[in-house]
Amino acid sequence: MSMLDMYLRWYEYSIEMLKKEVINIKRYTDIKKVVVLGMGGSGIVGDVLSALSIDNQMVSVNVVKDFYIPENIIDEKTFVLSISYSGNTLETINATRIALTKTDKVGVVASGGELLKIAKDNSLPYITVVGGLAPRAAFPMMLTASLKLLSSCGIQLLEEGDIVKALNILNxxxxxxxxxxxxxxxxxxxxxxxxxxxxxxxxxxxxxxxxxxxxxxxxxxxxxxxxxxxxxxxxxxxxxxxxxxxxxxxxxxxxxxxxxxxxxxxxxxxxxxxxxxxxxxxxxxxxxxxxxxxxxxxxxxxxxxxxxxxxxxxxxxxxxxx
Ligand code: PA5
CATH class of the missing domain: 3.40.50.10490 (Glucose-6-phosphate isomerase like protein; domain 1)
Known part of the structure; x- marks a missing residue:
């Protein structure tokens, strides 16, 4: 598929994403902070989640784009969301492994790779995005997947109706x-x-x-x-x-x-x-x-x-x- 075709299908793919199931759902009631791990075309999803949380009074979003995570960033009210389109980005994998030594409140968005294996091995909540695209061309799918995973785990950054309505603009x-x-x-x-x-x-x-x-x-x-x-x-x-x-x-x-x-x-x-x-x-x-x-x-x-x-x-x- 050409790069242009990938962008032209954003609406279609994102709507499909809304119907996708989150596996290993866990419900949390006390999350105050989301730490997003990811690089490049996946990491930007964290930046956008952070922007979308500007008006949210319950939850803040921090983004970490590195092999390591700051020592005190995770507490008992933190949920870690690890995003890698390929699932094989070393910075994201390493930071996720470190996060897992501090908390089990970790969720994964990936199309496959090592990160998905980590999610399965640790029974973490995860959602898969369609494979075979350039990571940056999967942006709205990863964003929709992230919002869906978070809300399934009780972390409501945006209302579902607002997300569905917003996706129409991609049409x-x-x-x-x-x-x-x-x-x-x-x-x-x-x-x-x-x-x-x-x-x-x-x-x-x-x-x-x-x-x-x-x-x-x-x-x-x-x-x-x-x-x-x-x-x-x-x-x-x-x-x-x-x-x-x-x-x-x-x-x-x-x-x-x-x-x-x-x-x-x-x-x-x-x-x-x-x-x-x-x-x-x-x-x-x-x-x-x-x-x-x-x-x-x-x-x-x-x-x-x-x-x-x-x-x-x-x-x-x-x-x-x-
Ligand atoms: O868009 C791209 O191709 C890159 O910016 C990737 O997103 C980046 O290298 C990280 O890879 P991944 O998204 O598979 O974790």
Missing amino acids: NIDEAQRDSDKLFEFLKNSKIPTIVATTRYQALAIRTKNELNENAKMLARVEIAPELFHNDIVGWEGTQIKDKTLIINSDIDYENELLEFYENYLKENGVETYRLQLRGSLLERYLYGSLVVGLTSIKLANIRGIDPLQTKSIAMYKDMLK
């Missing part, structure tokens, strides 16, 4: 193609674009960077407001580089005012900008925004004569670890 393929055509036109001559968002949309900015890196084989920078006003903004005073900046709109008015202030500043400095206007709930914005930037990254790969699917350097790194 707007024609609109997403049009939006990605515009973004593609903006980015096609860019060498190292900057992606700007507020903290609420940081995970979408990182996702965008990662998609440009992995699919289009481009470099990209991420800057987050309001932090960027305390450093990055000064960098423009002394640089001759005027590469393009993509700005991801927020659903919060005052955040959009901050972004507008920055956009005007960039324009005065001769930098071309583009606003990615999203709509709907936080989850809808994350899903639709990810679809648009994913399609854009494939179009950028195509125009450069690059295969979006192959990630030779990641494979080289994983071989080195063996």
Whole structure:
């Protein structure tokens, strides 16, 4: 299946995911913190879960992208969610094994591999995602699977009805193609674009960077407001580089005012900008925004004569670890 086909099937796959069973369900009533373990296209699911928990008063989400986990991060009210599309990512496997020495409240999302074996051997709650895709192309399936596993275990980050409603936005393929055509036109001559968002949309900015890196084989920078006003903004005073900046709109008015202030500043400095206007709930914005930037990254790969699917350097790194 081509990379494009994988993205075009996001809606279909995610709906299938909703019907999938969580195995070894355990019900918890006192979880206050979720620690998500995962790297790359799987780890970004943790970043998005963390963003989705911003307005949740019961549970917070921390993300660990490493071989190890911070010593005091797990207490008796912590649930650890380990996500690896392949199930064979060493950082995630190692961090999961360490987590299991501290708690048995661990759940797994994977398509197979060693991580799935760990889940089965330890009777952990787990849910499998469809195999044979590029991990980053399985993003909404892993996100849906994670939300489903968490809610099955009594950890409600979002209401199920809100998740089902939000997934419908992935069915707007024609609109997403049009939006990605515009973004593609903006980015096609860019060498190292900057992606700007507020903290609420940081995970979408990182996702965008990662998609440009992995699919289009481009470099990209991420800057987050309001932090960027305390450093990055000064960098423009002394640089001759005027590469393009993509700005991801927020659903919060005052955040959009901050972004507008920055956009005007960039324009005065001769930098071309583009606003990615999203709509709907936080989850809808994350899903639709990810679809648009994913399609854009494939179009950028195509125009450069690059295969979006192959990630030779990641494979080289994983071989080195063996
Ligand atoms: O999207 C990709 O291909 C990568 O970023 C992978 O997600 C990353 O290497 C981790 O692998 P996995 O998702 O299988 O754990």
